[in-house]
Structures are given as C-alpha cells and as structure tokens.
Amino acid sequence: MSDTSPSEISRLEKTLFRLQAQHACLAYAFEAIADRPGPVVELGLGLGRTFDHLRRHLRGREIFVFDRVNKAYEDCRPDPAHLFLGEIEETLPALGERLAGRVVLANSDLGSFDRELNRRVAAMSARLLPPVMAPGGIVMSDLPLELDGFEALPLPPGAREGRYYLYRRPS
Amino acid sequence: MSDTSPSEISRLEKTLFRLQAQHACLAYAFEAIADRPGPVVELGLGLGRTFDHLRRHLRGREIFVFDRVNKAYEDCRPDPAHLFLGEIEETLPALGERLAGRVVLANSDLGSFDRELNRRVAAMSARLLPPVMAPGGIVMSDLPLELDGFEALPLPPGAREGRYYLYRRPS
Ligand SMILES: C[S@@+](CC[C@H](N)C(=O)[O-])C[C@H]1O[C@@H](n2cnc3c(N)ncnc32)[C@H](O)[C@@H]1O
Ligand code: NI
Ligand code: NI
Numbered sequence: 001m002s003d004t005s006p007s008e009i010s011r012l013e014k015t016l017f018r019l020q021a022q023h024a025c026l027a028y029a030f031e032a033i034a035d036r037p038g039p040v041v042e043l044g045l046g047l048g049r050t051f052d053h054l055r056r057h058l059r060g061r062e063i064f065v066f067d068r069v070n071k072a073y074e075d076c077r078p079d080p081a082h083l084f085l086g087e088i089e090e091t092l093p094a095l096g097e098r099l100a101g102r103v104v105l106a107n108s109d110l111g112s113f114d115r116e117l118n119r120r121v122a123a124m125s126a127r128l129l130p131p132v133m134a135p136g137g138i139v140m141s142d143l144p145l146e147l148d149g150f151e152a153l154p155l156p157p158g159a160r161e162g163r164y165y166l167y168r169r170p171s
Numbered sequence: 172m173s174d175t176s177p178s179e180i181s182r183l184e185k186t187l188f189r190l191q192a193q194h195a196c197l198a199y200a201f202e203a204i205a206d207r208p209g210p211v212v213e214l215g216l217g218l219g220r221t222f223d224h225l226r227r228h229l230r231g232r233e234i235f236v237f238d239r240v241n242k243a244y245e246d247c248r249p250d251p252a253h254l255f256l257g258e259i260e261e262t263l264p265a266l267g268e269r270l271a272g273r274v275v276l277a278n279s280d281l282g283s284f285d286r287e288l289n290r291r292v293a294a295m296s297a298r299l300l301p302p303v304m305a306p307g308g309i310v311m312s313d314l315p316l317e318l319d320g321f322e323a324l325p326l327p328p329g330a331r332e333g334r335y336y337l338y339r340r341p342s
Contacts, residue, residue, distance in 0.1 A: 008227070010220070010223045010224035010227050010228075011218070011219065011220040011223040011224070011244065011247050012190065012193070012194060012197075012220040012221055012223060012224040013194065013224065015190060015220060016187075016190040016191065016194055019183065019186060019187040019190065020187065020191070022183070023183060023184070023187055026183075047182070048182060049181070049182040049183040049186060050183055052181045052182040052183060053181035053182070053183040053184065056179070056181050057181075073182065073284070076182050113244075
C-alpha cells in the first residue's frame with residue numbers, strides 16, 4: 001500500500017489491515033472490560049488465532065466459542081465444555097440463561113468473500129448478540145452490525161477505519 | 172501483544188507480525204529494484220496474497236510463481252505461462268537460462284509449522300536462489316536463509332526483527 005485507493009488494495013493488505021484492526025480492537029477491549037466481570041464470546045473459531053489471543057490476555061475468564069466445525073490448529077482449541085459446534089443460530093440461543101445479559105466482550109468474526117452470506121451472518125449476529133450482552137459490553141465484528149441500543153465506537157489508533165467494527169452497549 | 176515475550180505471543184500476533192514484516196520488506200524491495208530491470212520470483216503461491224500484491228506494485232514485470240499446487244483465490248492466480256506447478260526443486264532449475272543471473276526480487280515463502288520441513292525448504296531456497304539472482308537483487312524470506320555472497324539487511328521500519336528476512340546480493 002501507500003499509493004492506492006482502498007478498493008485497489010491487494011489481498012495481502014486486506015488480510016494485514018483486518019488483522020491490524022482486530023488486534024487494536026482487542027487491546028482496546030481488554031482495557032475496557034478489565035474491571036467488568038463476565039464471560040466472553042467468540043463467534044467463529046476458524047484457525048483459533050483470535051481464541052488463542054483471547055485466552056492469553058484474559059486468563060481466568062470463561063470464553064465461549066462457536067463454530068460450525070473445529071478446524072483450529074491443535075494447540076488453539078478450546079476445551080470441549082466451551083466449544084459449541086453447529087449452527088450459531090441454534091447453539092448460541094441454546095445457552096440461554098448462562099449468557100443472558102452477562103457477556104462483556106463478543107467478537108463476531110464470521111465474514112467470507114461471499115457478499116450475500118455476509119449480509120445474512122451480520123443480520124444474525126445483530127439479532128443474537130444484544131440479548132446476551134451486559135451493560136457496558138463490547139462487540140467487535142469483521143462486518144458492520146446494526147446493533148439496537150449500542151453505540152458505534154471509532155477504531156483505536158493503529159487500526160484503519162472500516163477494517164473492523166467496534167460497538168459498546170452503554171452501561 | 173504489549174506485555175508478553177516473543178515466545179509467548181499469540182497465534183494472531185504471529186500471523187499479524189509476519190504479514191507486517193512481509194509488507195514492509197516488499198515496500199522496501201519495490202524501491203530497491205525500481206531502476207533495475209529483470210524478472211521477479213515468488214516461491215510459494217499459497218492463497219495468492221503476495222502474488223496479488225506483487226503484480227499490483229510491479230506492473231509490467233514478469234513474475235514467475237512456483238508451487239506444488241494452485242490453491243490461490245480465483246482472482247489471485249498467475250497466468251498459466253508464469254505458474255510452475257510441481258516440486259520447486261525441479262521446476263525452478265528447469266527454467267535455466269530464462270532466469271539465470273537475472274532475477275531482481277525473489278520472495279521465498281515456503282514455511283509451515285513443521286520445523287524439520289522448514290529446515291529443508293530453507294536449505295533448498297538457499298541453494299536454488301543464488302544462481303538465478305542478479306547483482307543487486309533482493310531475496311525476502313519467511314525463514315532465515317544461508318545465502319552465499321549475500322548480505323543480510325536489517326528489516327525496514329514497521330517490521331519486527333525476526334518476523335521476515337531480507338538479503339541483498341551486492342551489485
Ligand atoms: C505459506 S504458503 C505461501 C503463501 C503465499 N506467499 C501468500 O502470500 O499467500 C507456502 C506454499 O509453499 C508451497 N510449497 C512448500 N514447499 C514446496 C516445495 N518444495 N515445492 C513446491 N511448493 C512448495 C506450499 O504448497 C504452499 O502453498
Ligand atoms: Ni501499496
Ligand atoms: Ni499482547
């Protein structure tokens with residue numbers, strides 16, 4: 001990059017800028033929830049990179065992870081009691097009371113290169129997350145979400161706008 | 172990251188720091204070869220991220236890409252005349268005179284999480300690249316390489332030492 005407009009950035013830069021923004025949002029979130037007890041939710045385990053980052057920085061927190069399948073690196077796998085395999089549409093609501101209104105940080109990382117699918121998963125996250133989030137809770141997302149009653153936050157320094165999305169439920 | 176020693180960084184940070192360093196090395200290399208005509212070599216197409224970055228920044232250059240398989244995103248695939256599928260050990264030397272002593276930039280990106288394999292592919296790159304490189308040519312690598320007659324360069328600003336490797340054949 002340097003010289004090109006956002007629509008012309010390379011695949012390398014797309015990945016780099018997304019990881020940079022995600023990393024900066026996570027650092028922000030770790031500070032923001034430091035004094036707020038409560039569980040953390042990861043929607044989309046993927047290779048387990050973010051889960052690995054979460055568990056290293058949030059020792060002692062319960063981290064609930066959701067994905068259709070477990071394709072994570074062997075050393076980045078949640079313990080089975082905190083990994084919920086299946087369609088998030090079913091697995092997340094099924095946790096009901098265990099999470100309702102208690103989650104202090106949720107990372108929704110469900111996007112792909114399929115636009116229509118992205119529209120659908122963003123709508124799903126926007127519908128399923130508010131019921132589980134605590135007051136003051138942070139939602140991070142790789143896709144923009146229309147979260148009722150949340151405020152959109154500017155990205156922290158080091159993150160390029162539009163490469164990740166950050167929301168907060170007022171406390 | 173922030174608080175942890177290098178051996179304790181998360182999988183997210185490993186990937187982020189590698190991409191950051193790679194991106195910075197590429198920017199350095201684009202400057203360094205700007206006035207030097209000659210082809211470019213990419214060892215390891217992978218998903219095609221780096222190839223996509225190379226072709227956007229090096230319009231008009233010939234880019235020769237090598238991999239065992241073509242698993243790149245559909246819109247990140249080299250034209251068939253510049254994609255050499257098979258074992259690099261065979262496909263690169265087979266190009267013989269077309270490349271000998273002419274390559275101004277080579278990116279060797281063959282690493283995996285298998286240490287023993289990494290040792291072997293690094294030895295292979297270190298053996299196969301010098302014959303094709305031009306005077307003043309730049310070699311970038313995800314693994315440290317013992318390149319006879321090359322100088323190791325410090326990484327450009329923005330890259331963390333040890334996350335990528337940069338070499339130059341004196342001109
Ligand atoms: C890390 S990926 C390359 C990533 C790519 N540069 C990118 O930016 O998307 C490594 C690739 O090297 C290929 N590879 C590793 N050793 C090889 C060998 N000896 N011969 C041919 N291909 C090899 C693998 O098939 C794999 O696709
Ligand atoms: Ni650029
Ligand atoms: Ni850290």
